[in-house]
Amino acid sequence: MPELPEIETIKNQLLSAAVIGRSITQIEVLYPQVVAYTEEGFEDVVVGTSVDDVHRKGKYLVLGLDNKRNIVIHFRMNGRLLLRERTFAFDPYTQIVISLDDGRELRFGDSRKFATVELMCDADLKAKIVNKLGPDAASELDLEYFYQVLQSTTRPIKSLLLDQQKIAGIGNIYANEALWWAKIHPETSSADVEKREAKELLGAIHRVLAESIQLGGSSKRWFRHIDGGLGRYQEIFKVYNKAGLPCPRHQDVLIRYSKVGGRGTYHCEICQQIAKNRQTSLIDQ
DNA sequence: AGTCGCCTGGTA
């Protein structure tokens, strides 16, 4: 589920809830497979340390500890991180519980069991995660780089937007929404996107991410805030999950569903047309 | 580039 705006929301809420500075008194792993990788024993290294940093890179959430270790969480499809008083009722799907010294617990879980929690030192975080991701779509992506990446491949633009090694943080919802705002067909060859369109698309990416962060992310199904509350961006989806409904720009044209790169894709065939591409021009001749 | 596996739950 969670893409950049959802993880950013979690991060902001953890900061507001003053998690930084709290020390960790206990770790309970209810579902051992959630721990994807540890350089050392999870519990031994974490208990007794305190959280001194919370940040996000792409779709990863990082809890930095004061011993140079990091708890690195990837939510995959259905991951959920809740902050509860210890006495609060058990949350379904909880897989790992991090107890804080003020009586609160960070409870992480995932109904589909795809999500991962890893413990890694600063050097590993950099080598195994940060250096493998492209610039963060919300905070590090500029037109210069974006256009250069587009020029470098003929892959469908939508697939490129989802490629975390090229651009970090965009997932299926925001790829669909940004392409609609920029009026670009999801299957357009990346290299055929003109600089002017690239600028539009970059603006659209920044727009949808920022608006979603303002609304606390999208809770189409599984995403929850740290207090269990829902995001609201799904209330203003333009095309995502809207197959068969009218395009907001064309009341008589219905949103079409298709697959691009194996992922469900939504677009309006009137406002999002494939730019006349070079291959077609050659064939025409 | 496409398909499969990882798993479970919601919905047509």
Next chain:
DNA sequence: TACCAGGCGACT
């Protein structure tokens, strides 16, 4: 009952 899902890595 079948199909789909805010992801991603390992296959062919």
